[in-house]
Amino acid sequence: MRNAATWVVGLAVAAAALGGGIWYGSAQRQQTGPEPAAAAALTERVFKDLQGVDQRLSQWRGKVVVVNFWATWCPPCREEIPGLIDVQQRLGPKGVQIVGIAIDSAEKTREYATNIGINYPIVLGSMETIDLVRALGNKAGALPFTVILDRHGKVAGTHLGLMSTAQIEAAVRAAQG
16 A cells, blocks of 8 residues: 555656646747847836936846846746845956846835845836836746846847856856857
């Protein structure tokens, strides 16, 4: 009886793993390259920061910009943020700028950013920002989604899902050329 139970549990775990792999694979297939005008739309779009001031990503042209679309209610986003904080602290002085675009309320975003000690600019996106995310290649509109812009404001890479600190650093190095 114990062997049958072990076999059933093993089969269930295998099915769950296979299902997760299929979901992950389909999510990755949905990510495509950015539409030609999407990078320009991203860098020139006006976003409000947490103080209500208009900001454009083009102000950081000349730096490698890591644009991270996230939300406070997104567990993988929250898991990724300490790595972004670390990269900003270490590589900011070397011409790298992290920018978070929160798809969330200003109040929740401000509270979370303060509590965790986010050391990079946060601007607020909207539901319209999801259309931009899709134009940048994230057809699922899922979070977190990261876009790496080279020093000229061109898309050097995108990543759908959680990025480790090592992956962020590798993407930055690739964008630096």
